[in-house]
Amino acid sequence: MLSNIDQNERGRILLSIARRSIADALQIDTAGNVAFVDTMAQWLAEPGATFITLTQQQRLRGCIGSLQAHQSLLENVRRNAVAAALHDNRFSPVTVREFASIDIEASLLSALEPLTFVNEKGASSQLRPGIDGVILTWGVHRSTFLPQVWDSLPQTHEFLVQLKLKAGLDADFWDDAICLSRYTVQKWRETDFKEEINNG
Template structure:
């Protein structure tokens, strides 16, 4: 468990929200002023190091505690890439919470410009083009450490060809603090 109170509270809030769906008693979270402030989070679930669900918010539009709880429920039961979490999976599921900084426009002159200015391991990236939109959290750099590969996979996630580029692609970047159960 994380040593700081906010990280511990966010992880407990996420796990409590999922456990409540199975009728489990909640662990005490404690009272922190930050939990009532608006926040944007992603909740990532893993099993044996493999993704099991990940859902989040890119903009802070609701209190942090509510955002984490709702995203935890969505990651566990509504991520379209996975079947809903079963109760017997809960004990082997690890929770990670990422608290996002506000996204800032990242204007670029070309794909080469974007690739040269991205900060691996630091930048989360939002790519938008018409009705296509996708994001990768900063921790995705752990599995896609090369900028070209990172952006190509993000384009695929958005439903675009990996080699696609257009002047109207809009990028925004953000940072994240993350906490993960051990």
């Protein structure tokens, strides 16, 4: 159970940890440029699962995350931030020169909720656009979309089709052994805090 710390403050802290972790991995001196945070805070030692998403000029630059809490929130954010910057095999590693132009988003996942259904239509009807992150599993095939993906795939049928394609399955594939789980996220973006500062 995470502490009652203000949600915005929690987001600022997680984003600061993510940025500092990437800077450390790139051996960049961030003194005076990244806010100090108390990494010994109790809530950061509690289990947590996160996704760290990097964008550059509003285009995806890296995204790595965990679907279940298997380590402390602090360690999970640190590892996923560095992995998103340097080890997302869809992109070349973020460079020192790019560091300042990268925007970071942190998503904190809820516990997974398995869905029960009898067919694809039934599965699709249970999805909540704009709310649910979804995991699809069939044998060795597995994929997930964060709730943010609904912004570009607002229809449940197309969302599910693209989730199957991401898992390496055909768009029209269906099997009774397909498993779906959903989750929600709390998310924070550096750009939101910059806008608050600029408008304040």
